[in-house]
Each structure stands twice: as C-alpha cells, then as structure tokens.
Amino acid sequence: xxxxxxxxxxxxxxxxxxxxxRAFFDDPRWALAIIRATVLExxxxxxxxxxxxxxTFVAHPWRxxxxxxxxxxxxxxxxxxxxxxxxxxxxxxxxxxxxSDSRGRAYDAMDRATRAWVVATLFESAVTMCRLSGQPLDxxxxxxxxxxxxxxxxxxxxDAGELPEDLNDFWRYFDRVVEDELENTEAARLILYRLFDxxxxxxxxxxxPALWAAGRAVVGPLLGAITVASLPEPYRRKAGLAxxxxxxxxxxxxxxxxxxxxxxxxxxxxxETIIETLSLSPDSxxxxxxxxxxxxxxxxxxxxxxxxxxxxxxxxxxxxxPATSQATGGGQRSAExxxxxxxxxxxxxxxxxxxxxxMARELATRLDLDEPQExxxxxAFAAWWRELQAALDTDGDGRVSADEYAAxxxxxxxxxxxxxxxxxxxxxDKDGSGTINAEEHRALFRTAFHRDLTITDGTxxxxxxxxxxxxxxxxxxxxxxxxxxxxDA
Amino acid sequence: MRAVPRHVACVMDGNGxxxxxxxxxxxxxxxxxxxTVIDIIEAARAAGVEWLSLYAFSTENxxxxxxxxxxxxxxxxxxxRKHAPLLLARGIRCRFLGAADRRIPRELAQDFxxxxxxxxxxxxxxxTVAFDHGGRRxxxxxxxxxxxxxxxxxxxxxxxxxxxxxxPDTPDVDLVIRTSGEQRISNFMLWQVAYAEWVFPxxxxxxxxxxxxxxxxxxxxxxxxxxxGIPPQTNGDLS
Numbered sequence: 001x002x003x004x005x006x007x008x009x010x011x012x013x014x015x016x017x018x019x020x021x022r023a024f025f026d027d028p029r030w031a032l033a034i035i036r037a038t039v040l041e042x043x044x045x046x047x048x049x050x051x052x053x054x055x056t057f058v059a060h061p062w063r064x065x066x067x068x069x070x071x072x073x074x075x076x077x078x079x080x081x082x083x084x085x086x087x088x089x090x091x092x093x094x095x096x097x098x099x100s101d102s103r104g105r106a107y108d109a110m111d112r113a114t115r116a117w118v119v120a121t122l123f124e125s126a127v128t129m130c131r132l133s134g135q136p137l138d139x140x141x142x143x144x145x146x147x148x149x150x151x152x153x154x155x156x157x158x159d160a161g162e163l164p165e166d167l168n169d170f171w172r173y174f175d176r177v178v179e180d181e182l183e184n185t186e187a188a189r190l191i192l193y194r195l196f197d198x199x200x201x202x203x204x205x206x207x208x209p210a211l212w213a214a215g216r217a218v219v220g221p222l223l224g225a226i227t228v229a230s231l232p233e234p235y236r237r238k239a240g241l242a243x244x245x246x247x248x249x250x251x252x253x254x255x256x257x258x259x260x261x262x263x264x265x266x267x268x269x270x271x272e273t274i275i276e277t278l279s280l281s282p283d284s285x286x287x288x289x290x291x292x293x294x295x296x297x298x299x300x301x302x303x304x305x306x307x308x309x310x311x312x313x314x315x316x317x318x319x320x321x322p323a324t325s326q327a328t329g330g331g332q333r334s335a336e337x338x339x340x341x342x343x344x345x346x347x348x349x350x351x352x353x354x355x356x357x358x359m360a361r362e363l364a365t366r367l368d369l370d371e372p373q374e375x376x377x378x379x380a381f382a383a384w385w386r387e388l389q390a391a392l393d394t395d396g397d398g399r400v401s402a403d404e405y406a407a408x409x410x411x412x413x414x415x416x417x418x419x420x421x422x423x424x425x426x427x428x429d430k431d432g433s434g435t436i437n438a439e440e441h442r443a444l445f446r447t448a449f450h451r452d453l454t455i456t457d458g459t460x461x462x463x464x465x466x467x468x469x470x471x472x473x474x475x476x477x478x479x480x481x482x483x484x485x486x487x488d489a
Numbered sequence: 490m491r492a493v494p495r496h497v498a499c500v501m502d503g504n505g506x507x508x509x510x511x512x513x514x515x516x517x518x519x520x521x522x523x524x525t526v527i528d529i530i531e532a533a534r535a536a537g538v539e540w541l542s543l544y545a546f547s548t549e550n551x552x553x554x555x556x557x558x559x560x561x562x563x564x565x566x567x568x569x570r571k572h573a574p575l576l577l578a579r580g581i582r583c584r585f586l587g588a589a590d591r592r593i594p595r596e597l598a599q600d601f602x603x604x605x606x607x608x609x610x611x612x613x614x615x616x617t618v619a620f621d622h623g624g625r626r627x628x629x630x631x632x633x634x635x636x637x638x639x640x641x642x643x644x645x646x647x648x649x650x651x652x653x654x655x656x657p658d659t660p661d662v663d664l665v666i667r668t669s670g671e672q673r674i675s676n677f678m679l680w681q682v683a684y685a686e687w688v689f690p691x692x693x694x695x696x697x698x699x700x701x702x703x704x705x706x707x708x709x710x711x712x713x714x715x716x717x718g719i720p721p722q723t724n725g726d727l728s
Contacts, residue, residue, distance in 0.1 A: 305577070305603075
C-alpha cells in the first residue's frame with residue numbers, strides 16, 4: 001500500500017483537490033489525536049457503556065489501534081467502492097453491538113446521535129491536533145475537512161443530518177455536548193488510568209517484559225498526562241481531572257515535536273509502517289520479520305544482560321514478575337494464562353459474550369468477510385457461548401469467571417466449538433477447495449505455513465485445521481499462528 | 490600424540506572435604522570452587538577445547554541438608570550474575586543441562602535463561618553446566634520423547650536416540666576429569682561418556698588449577714583410544 005500522497009484528484013469527491021486529509025493518517029500526531037478522540041467518545045454515556053462492555057481496547061490496544069487505523073484509511077479511500085464496503089462492514093459490526101447490557105443501561109451502537117458524536121470527536125481532534133502543534137488550519141481547509149467528515153457520517157448513516165451543516169454551528173454543537181452530555185464514565189476512566197498504567201507490550205516487544213516495563217513506566221504516565229491536558233476544559237472540570245503544573249506545556253511540546261516531523265524527508269515517518277511493524281509477530285515470514293526477528297533477538301539479549309546486571313537486593317533478589325509466563329513455556333500454559341490472554345478479550349476478568357464477539361470480529365476483519373459468511377461465523381460463536389455458559393457458569397451470574405473456567409477446563413471442546421472450527425475453515429477456504437492453501441492461510445494468520453503444522457502437499461486440510469483450532473481453544477497447547485491472531489496485544 | 494580433546498567434562502568433587510580439612514563449614518568449599526571454575530573455563534578455552542561441561546549439581550544432591558542446598562542456589566545465582574558479562578565478552582556460549590526441577594528458585598531459573606539467551610550467539614566455546622542433572626533421567630526423557638513421536642521400535646537407532654537427548658548437538662565426551670580421587674560415574678551424562686577417557690587427579694576441586702587441567706589434557710593426549718573397535722571418526726575426534 002502506498003501512503004501519503006493520493007495523486008488522483010480528478011474524481012474523488014471526499015478528497016477534494018489536495019491530499020492533506022489522507023496524509024493526516026500518516027502523521028505521528030494522529031496517534032495522540034486518536035487517543036484524545038477515544039477518551040471523548042468514551043465520556044459519552046452511551047458510547048462509554050458500549051465500550052466498557054464490548055471493547056478490546058484495554059486488553060488488546062495495539063490490535064485495536066491497527067484496526068481503527070485501517071478502517072479510517074478505507075473510509076477515506078479514493079475509491080467509492082472501498083468506502084461503501086467499509087461503511088457496510090462498520091454498520092454490521094455496530095449492529096451486533098447494539099442491545100441493552102445486563103446492568104440496566106440500554107445502549108445502541110446504531111443510535112444516530114451517538115454515531116454523529118463519534119465523527120464529531122474525530123473531526124474536532126484532527127483540528128485540535130493541528131492547533132496544538134502550532135499549525136492551525138485556515139477557515140477554508142477546516143470547512144473542507146468538516147465536509148469530508150460529514151460525508152464520512154453520511155456514508156455510514158445515509159445522511160449527515162445529525163451533524164450541523166455549518167461549521168460555526170458545529171462548534172456550538174460540540175461545546176453543548178461536552179457541557180451537557182459528557183460524563184465521567186467508567187470507560188473514560190478506564191482509558192485514562194488503567195490503560196496507560198497497564199499498557200500491554202505490542203507483539204514486537206512481547207517476551208521482553210523488563211524492557212517494556214522500563215519504557216512503559218516513563219511513557220504510560222506521560223501519554224496519560226498529555227491526553228488529559230489536551231481535553232476540553234469543561235470536560236476536565238466535570239471529570240475532576242487534576243490540573244498538573246507543567247502538563248499543558250508538556251502536551252503542547254509533544255504535539256509540536258510530533259508536528260515537526262513534517263520537516264523530515266517524505267516516507268521517514270509512516271504511521272502504517274510503524275503500526276504494522278509493531279503488530280508484526282516475529283514468527284511471521286513477512287520480509288520485514290527477518291529484520292524484526294534479528295532486532296528482537298538483540299533486544300532479548302539486551303534485556304537479559306540488563307536483568308543480569310541489576311544488582312541483587314539483599315540475598316533473595318526479586319525476579320521480574322512477568323517472567324513466570326516465559327518460564328512455563330514449553331507449549332503449555334496454565335488455564336489462568338489462557339483465560340487472560342485469549343478468552344477474556346475485553347480484559348474485565350470475566351468471559352462473556354462480548355469476549356467471544358470480539359474474537360469473531362477479529363476473525364471476520366482478518367478474513368475480510370462479507371455476508372452471509374460473517375453472520376455464520378457470529379452464529380457459530382454465539383452457539384459456542386451458549387455451550388460454554390451452560391457448562392461453565394456454575395454460579396449462574398450469566399458470565400464465566402476465571403475460577404469457574406479453571407475448574408472446568410476439560411469440558412471446553414464440545415460440539416459447538418467444533419462447529420466454530422468448521423465454519424472458520426469454510427470462511428478461510430475462500431475458493432472452496434476443501435483445503436487451505438498458502439494464500440488463504442496468509443489471509444487469516446498473516447504468515448505462511450509454519451513447520452509444525454501438519455501440512456501435506458503444501459495445503460492444510462479440514463481435519464488438521466479443526467484439530468489445531470481445538471487444541472488451541474481448549475487451552476492445551478500454544479500455537480504460534482493462533483497466538484498472534486488472538487493473544488497478541 | 491593425539492589432538493586436544495574436543496569435549497572435556499569435569500566432575501567438580503571435593504568441595505566439602507576441602508572445607509573440612511580447614512575446619513571450615515562445607516559451604517566455604519563451594520565458595521572456593523568459584524575461583525577454580527573461572528580458572529578452568531579460561532584454561533580450556535586457551536587450550537582449544539571446544540566443549541566444556543561442568544557437573545555442578547546432581548539430581549541426588551537435593552538430598553543434602555536444606556541449608557546447604559539453599560546456600561548453593563544463592564551462590565550459583567551470584568556466580569552466574571557476576572561472570573555473565575565476562576562470559577559474553579570471551580565468546581563463550583553457556584547453557585544449562587537439567588535445571589528442570591521445581592525446587593530451583595524462579596529467580597535462578599530466570600538467570601539461567603538470561604545467561605543462555607545472552608550468550609546464545611557466541612561461537613568460542615560451549616560451556617554446558619549440568620545443574621540438577623541426572624544421566625538416567627535424560628535417557629528416560631529421550632525414550633519418552635521417542636514414544637510420544639510414535640517412533641516404531643525397529644526404527645530406533647543409537648543416532649536417532651541421541652537426537653532426542655537434551656542438547657542433541659553435544660558431541661560425545663572425550664575426557665572426564667573427576668577431582669578428589671573419587672572414581673565413580675555418579676549418573677553423569679551417561680549416554681555421552683560411553684567412550685570417554687577418565688582421569689582422577691587426587692587434588693580437591695577448590696585446589697584444582699589451570700596447570701592441573703593442562704596435565705590432565707596431556708595424560709589424555711598420551712592415551713591410546715580404541716573405542717572398543719569402533720573407528721575413531723564416530724567420536725568426532727577427527728585428528
């Protein structure tokens with residue numbers, strides 16, 4: 001995929017004549033802006049409830065960032081067919097998230113006013129990102145940008161009636177929502193406090209807990225402070241977010257520094273490359289993976305040396321905690337680990353339908369499924385959820401806790417799970433040949449066949465596929481391909 | 490005279506007696522052993538030995554008094570951490586044979602892992618530290634691994650069996666040095682020592698030094714190895 005410039009300006013209604021709006025996504029400031037937009041979205045009671053229940057943001061932030069990025073990319077693609085398809089996909093995705101939650105609050109991800117707010121935060125954050133980094137947009141550019149975001153909403157909703165037509169009215173609308181509707185929701189607090197404190201390592205740095213912990217200890221709070229300082233003042237007041245001396249300067253400095261990268265030669269900073277590299281699993285056979293694997297080996301050595309050189313505190317020095325999961329290795333993992341890494345996708349400590357829906361969502365996104373296959377996949381996961389619930393939810397609270405899971409692991413591979421494996425196989429086997437070839441395998445796992453797979457004649461047949469899926473899902477064995485798919489942050 | 494042995498193994502015996510002779514606690518003997526270990530690693534490397542194995546702790550050693558075991562664990566951890574940069578700088582690849590017991594403290598296991606990771610790329614000399622090692626257990630593990638792989642009984646050969654032992658790239662041991670005059674195998678690398686030459690210097694391990702090591706190498710080089718009729722090439726001794 002090429003990045004930055006989209007030269008074809010002849011017929012591109014969303015793109016006007018200049019390419020700057022797509023170029024936004026290649027801007028490092030975009031990452032700061034998207035975090036800020038997410039907090040503002042989460043502060044909306046409806047979105048907050050949906051996020052708290054459905055989002056994998058806390059447990060798998062890097063995957064979520066990547067998916068958001070690619071989705072935004074598609075929504076602003078020059079080709080209308082790509083945009084329409086993505087809009088349809090997003091709509092299906094949000095339809096499945098609608099409903100009322102078990103704690104009495106109703107939310108609906110298809111609610112028009114709510115969706116308008118999401119688009120509004122994205123637009124406002126893009127404008128703010130330019131303003132904070134010392135390159136405010138002029139009125140004409142801002143209006144054109146606003147037009148594009150309204151078109152974005154129209155592509156999703158059919159029309160953009162929920163957002164004011166005029167930019168001046170938009171600011172009044174935005175301020176009103178911030179003043180009247182935003183709340184100090186659980187989801188916003190979760191992002192601001194828990195995510196930055198517990199930000200899991202991206203795939204690239206997984207396995208180097210010491211190194212990641214050291215970096216995160218500095219970057220996590222910093223990101224949090226920057227995000228808080230960039231939020232609208234009325235919201236900060238309402239949510240009781242502390243005014244820390246110096247943070248506005250820090251925040252402006254961060255935006256400014258990120259903005260300065262525009263003076264770097266073109267192609268030096270490329271959001272997609274960065275995101276793709278971070279989510280690159282070292283076992284992948286991507287051409288870059290060799291470099292990454294080499295780099296990773298070096299970093300592993302560096303962190304090993306770092307640990308060995310750290311003076312022992314007293315005689316019984318405390319080892320780095322996350323190391324336990326590494327030490328158990330050997331293809332096995334504890335039920336607790338599997339629950340945390342794979343099953344509990346939303347990271348709330350319970351296995352619930354949104355966790356399995358998140359898995360189905362990730363698989364459907366990877367395979368780029370259309371209807372009716374997407375629905376078949378969701379249905380299979382829903383049936384599996386009923387099976388799990390019946391077998392594991394011993395206290396009858398409607399969800400499965402880590403303890404309930406650990407107590408009943410062996411009964412996990414029932415007929416419904418086998419059905420999931422078969423539906424997934426059919427969806428992956430695009431050409432219906434009865435076997436998965438290298439290309440189909442790559443679509444699902446982003447890597448070619450691995451040596452440890454039971455491959456005959458360069459293909460992967462149904463029974464082997466189902467067998468591997470079951471052993472992985474029953475938590476009995478690690479599987480590099482599935483780990484990269486469902487366990488990576 | 491034959492070439493320098495490719496793979497030398499040392500059974501580090503006599504630490505306790507060394508301490509008792511000086512009316513010191515047994516633990517003092519273990520501490521004194523550290524200097525010898527470093528001396529011998531350097532001597533072996535300089536002499537052109539490619540593989541050096543040290544028998545540090547056997548599966549049976551868990552039966553020793555708890556305080557001595559605890560002390561040993563702490564000592565080993567300190568030694569590993571202290572010499573890690575040096576081992577890396579000298580191009581020595583370190584790895585730990587055995588080291589599977591749950592009784593090994595987690596921190597120590599982590600240090601073993603770290604040292605192995607750190608020096609994995611080194612090509613100078615391979616140092617295998619047999620820690621919590623038992624020769625029979627390794628053989629049992631290999632048998633288990635063969636059975637798990639569904640190998641047919643008729644397909645099992647010595648070569649295939651050896652491939653299922655831990656660290657299958659380890660060549661056969663050419664020379665075993667057991668200090669302190671004790672003449673026993675003590676369940677040490679049973680498979681790999683099949684055709685090894687043995688020397689039993691009377692000196693205790695803490696007193697064993699580079700010149701003693703070179704004397705042992707010389708003794709080996711003067712010996713006539715016959716391999717029970719098997720051609721010498723199979724042993725990797727390609728002099």
